[in-house]
Amino acid sequence: MEKQGSLDSASTAEDRVEAKITPIVIFSCILASTGGLMFGYEVAISGGVTAMPGFLKKFYPDVYASTQKLNTNSNYCKYNNQSLQLFTSLLYLAALVATFFASYTTKRLGRKKTMLIAGVFFIVGTVLNAAFHDLALVIIGRILLGCGIGFGNQVVPLFLSEIAPTRIRGGLNILFQLNATIGILLATLVNYGASKIKGGWGWRLSLGLAGVPALMLTLGSLIVVDTPNSLIQRGKLDEGRSVLKKIRGTENIETEFAEIVEASRVAEGIKHPFRNLLKRKNRPPLVIAIAMQVFQQFTGINAIFFYAPILFASMGFGNNASLYAAVITGAVNVLATIVSVFLVDKVGRRMLLLEAGIQMFLSQIVVAIVLALKVKDHSNNLSYGLSILVVVMVCTFVSAFAWSWGPIGWLIPSETFPLEARSAGQSVTVCVNMLCCFVIGQVFLLMLCSLKYAIFLFFSAWVLFMSLFVLFLIPETKNVPIEEMTERVWKKHWFWKRYMDDHYEGDGVK
Numbered sequence: 001m002e003k004q005g006s007l008d009s010a011s012t013a014e015d016r017v018e019a020k021i022t023p024i025v026i027f028s029c030i031l032a033s034t035g036g037l038m039f040g041y042e043v044a045i046s047g048g049v050t051a052m053p054g055f056l057k058k059f060y061p062d063v064y065a066s067t068q069k070l071n072t073n074s075n076y077c078k079y080n081n082q083s084l085q086l087f088t089s090l091l092y093l094a095a096l097v098a099t100f101f102a103s104y105t106t107k108r109l110g111r112k113k114t115m116l117i118a119g120v121f122f123i124v125g126t127v128l129n130a131a132f133h134d135l136a137l138v139i140i141g142r143i144l145l146g147c148g149i150g151f152g153n154q155v156v157p158l159f160l161s162e163i164a165p166t167r168i169r170g171g172l173n174i175l176f177q178l179n180a181t182i183g184i185l186l187a188t189l190v191n192y193g194a195s196k197i198k199g200g201w202g203w204r205l206s207l208g209l210a211g212v213p214a215l216m217l218t219l220g221s222l223i224v225v226d227t228p229n230s231l232i233q234r235g236k237l238d239e240g241r242s243v244l245k246k247i248r249g250t251e252n253i254e255t256e257f258a259e260i261v262e263a264s265r266v267a268e269g270i271k272h273p274f275r276n277l278l279k280r281k282n283r284p285p286l287v288i289a290i291a292m293q294v295f296q297q298f299t300g301i302n303a304i305f306f307y308a309p310i311l312f313a314s315m316g317f318g319n320n321a322s323l324y325a326a327v328i329t330g331a332v333n334v335l336a337t338i339v340s341v342f343l344v345d346k347v348g349r350r351m352l353l354l355e356a357g358i359q360m361f362l363s364q365i366v367v368a369i370v371l372a373l374k375v376k377d378h379s380n381n382l383s384y385g386l387s388i389l390v391v392v393m394v395c396t397f398v399s400a401f402a403w404s405w406g407p408i409g410w411l412i413p414s415e416t417f418p419l420e421a422r423s424a425g426q427s428v429t430v431c432v433n434m435l436c437c438f439v440i441g442q443v444f445l446l447m448l449c450s451l452k453y454a455i456f457l458f459f460s461a462w463v464l465f466m467s468l469f470v471l472f473l474i475p476e477t478k479n480v481p482i483e484e485m486t487e488r489v490w491k492k493h494w495f496w497k498r499y500m501d502d503h504y505e506g507d508g509v510k
Contacts, residue, residue: 019165019256020249024225025172028247031220032115032159033175035152037213038122040183042145044330045206046088048191054200059135060084089441090139094146095153096434102154103427107273110234111162112226114155119218121148123211130208145210146434152217153430157414158422162227163247166481170344170411177407178337183213185330192327228257229419233264259483260419267420274424281486282421284496288474289413289429295466296409297436299360300459301401325391332395336402348478349408350470356404357467363397364460371453405466409433415477416485 049055056064063084098121105114121144128141156176164172190209194202225247231240240260244253270276277286344352370386370393410429417425447455475493477485491500 019253021165021168022247022249025163025165025247028163028224029160029172029175031216031224032156033179034213034216034220035115035118035156036176036179037183037186038210038217039149039153040180041187041210041213042091042149042183043180044184044187045191045210046091048188048195048326049203049206050084050087052191052195052200052203052206055203056084057200058133059087059138085442085445087139087142089438090142091146091149092434092437092441094143095150096431096438098147098150099154099427099430099434102151102430103273103423105151106155106158106230106426107233107423110226110230111155111159112221112224112230114151115159115221115224116218118148118151118155119214119221121145121151122214123218126208126211126214129210130204148214150430150434153410153433154423154426157410158426159224159227161411161414161482162229163225165248167479168345169415169482170349170478171341173411173414174337174341174344174407177402177410178334178341181330181333181337181402181406185327185334188326188330229260229264232257232260233267233419237261256481256483259481263419263483266418270420273421274428277421277424277428280499280501281490282417282425283499284490284493285413285416285418285421285425285485286428288416289425290432291466291469292405292409292412292474293429293433294436295462295469296405297433297440298459298462299401299405299466300364300456300462301398301406325394328391329395329398332398333402333406336399337407340403340407343403344408344411345478348476349412350474350476352404353408353470353474354467356400357463357470359400360397361460361463361467363393363400364456364463366393367397368453368456368460371456412474412477415482416489418486419483 050060053064060083102114102118105117125141125144125146125148128137128144130141132138132141157173160173160176161169187206190206194206196202197205225243228240228244228247231237231243241253241257244257244260245251248256276282340352367390370390374383374386413429414422414426444455447458451458473495475489475496477489480488486500490496
């Protein structure tokens, strides 16, 4: 394989240059990335809904009573309720389990059908969430939505990485995260409007409007083409060749086609994909995929977006001001992700991650200092100027995350696994991400209550550690064809190359 890779390097380069950015690729990527829209909407909608009096009175009357008491609860603790947090974090526990089933469908049924399954889960879950009065059925709806997230987050990043031309693979893959940020912003705006509805039923509107992105993903999955990698892996060589010509806009696709066929041949020999992940040669992408998901969540970003309205209310902003602040941070999130779309294939993955590490670390330290000095358990002395400073620092943090760990945390794992390990690898990636989402969602309010301002110091320590990890252990993958990662990335990295020695590999896990 190494010899063939050397012989084909010239023709490979020629093919890559000739590959066009075709309308079908752009259209397919836009449709598929609506899975990110649904994911982002569900991430953000919960925090607003669980702060609405109508929802709390109906399903969590004890929490509602607690929030109405004056001067009896700590600013940091009045929303701390484990069952309320479970409403939010159950979504991610369901996604964690679902992703293992999604790994099977992604490989056996293809990327297209797996997206359809995700869309159906989203639609049914949305109906149960919005239409029923029984908390048990609402919880079942949350579980089904979690299954949709598990399937969607498993398949969409893979689909985007496989269908995109090499030179803009990063930008197109980030469409998933861009849609997620748009979903977060839309959810914040919907929550603000729904909270103004008289009669206490605004929460139903917030949960029900998730049906719009759910329907978009479902219809999109019926329209898009499946990826050549998926078609060839399932033995549909002629269809795979035809689709490859169509999406590349050229007849000269033989080198890329041969690479996919060879990768598919290797993948076909893998009978136990998850056991295969533990082989020595797969450890570098596996370790990095797991680490990036843990790091992505322990930046503290989901803590902010889960409970942005509650977080700002706890800082003393008041209900309306807190929602305004959350809208501002959501808009910054979208704009900064657009920056990443244009920069990730130019300056590279590592540069964005390292710059953002410095920016996130400093902004969290400033917020921690302000809260330590001005916001106490039962009082706060945040002046107008300091309130603005907190919002600016949170926006500084959000913007850094949005052009780094947000999109690149999904991008690198989806592009670095070899084909035979790609589906299982993405499954582990989503599983770890959802597990961390669940943990953060379940314990954040408890941590806020216990650590108070020091919660930002906790997350800043994680940011420092993950930046060092990037500096030494994450290689640059920009402009590297997806089926050439082993030869051009892992075998040349100062540390990971030791895992690429062929003589270590046998039939078992070594």
